[in-house]
Amino acid sequence: MKGYENKIKLTGSLEDYLEAAYMFEKKNGFSRIKELSDFLNVKLPSVNKAIKQLERRKLLTHKRYGYIKLTKGGKRLADNLLSTHDMLFNFFISLGFDKKKSLKYGCYLEHIIDENDKPKIKALIKFLKEKNYGDKPFKSD
Amino acid sequence: MKGYENKIKLTGSLEDYLEAAYMFEKKNGFSRIKELSDFLNVKLPSVNKAIKQLERRKLLTHKRYGYIKLTKGGKRLADNLLSTHDMLFNFFISLGFDKKKSLKYGCYLEHIIDENDKPKIKALIKFLKEKNYGDKPFKSD
DNA sequence: TAATTAAGTTAGTCAAAGCTAACTTTTCAA
DNA sequence: TTGAAAAGTTAGCTTTGACTAACTTAATTA
Secondary structure, eight states: TOOOOOOOOHHHHHHHHHHHHHHHHHSSSOOHHHHHHHTTTTOHHHHHHHHHHHHHSSSSSOOOOEEEEEEEHHHEEEEEEHHHHHHHHHHHHHHTHHHHHHHHHHHHHHTTTOGGHHHHHHHHHHHHHHHTTTSSOOOOO | TTTOOOOOOOOHHHHHHHHHHHHHHHHHHOOOHHHHHHTOOOOOHHHHHHHHHHHTSSSSEEOOSSSSSOOHHHHHHHHHHHHHHHHHHHHHTTTOOOOHHHHHHHHHHHTTOOOGGGGHHHHHHHHHHHHHTTSSSOOOO
16 A cells, blocks of 8 residues: 555664674675674674564575575665664764764664654755764863 | 772663662652652562662661662762763764654663763764754654 | 651572584594 | 584573563552
């Protein structure tokens, strides 16, 4: 039915796995358990389990001992996750936080931020960038 | 030993319980399981268990079937948590988010925000308040 | 003051998300 | 081409933080 949105609701953790898999796939055409393990700083069996769950939800396919590839639906979701991720990272950067902190804070908020607030955040980034806030961090005392 | 800081590290969840208990205690002189349950939207046994953990860590005392009161150390910690909470709430308000969202986003970040970033955030709030950003929310398109 | 209701407690269940240990498959180099 | 190393898998454990069901204590009110 038109207009019907099949909301796939993942946990924050599963969103991280999907997002990372998508990143590697964009770079190399596929991703593997091992690189996700290294990237996300979790052990191989943790990745294995997560990938199985994403497979059950039809967000990706995983050939035993082989490649991981996102499905169409997985890509659609991951695209949105990644753009949210990037947006929030830029948001904190434009507020003057360093890269490490911007990544940390962004990575937490990306799982809970409301879709309706994204335009506002984008507008804020644009505004702050124009003011060069990131380049002229506040003196804090 | 002077200069030695005994870092009590709580989970985000336990921080929420301690913070809420402190809020009620400031208002009424003590807190109770039931009001924490209502306030935090969890069942009575969940509060009970959390309170026991905070008691083990000597952050509060709890008389069976009775009052909850923070210890000196509990108050010191809770004071810091609460001020972080308020700061982040104000931060999002000053960026133009509504109260509900400001609370939500603040409540997530308060458990992970770096102590060193607080002065920056305070400075940002001050700056944004002066510019009246909260009152003139961005047109998002 | 006895009975009912509200609050608090205890025990045990569940899901999420990590882990280790032990095993299997694949890959690569001698 | 074979055998060691790397990658992947499986099973089962652990912690956190919620829950329900059943019970006990305290408070209230008829």
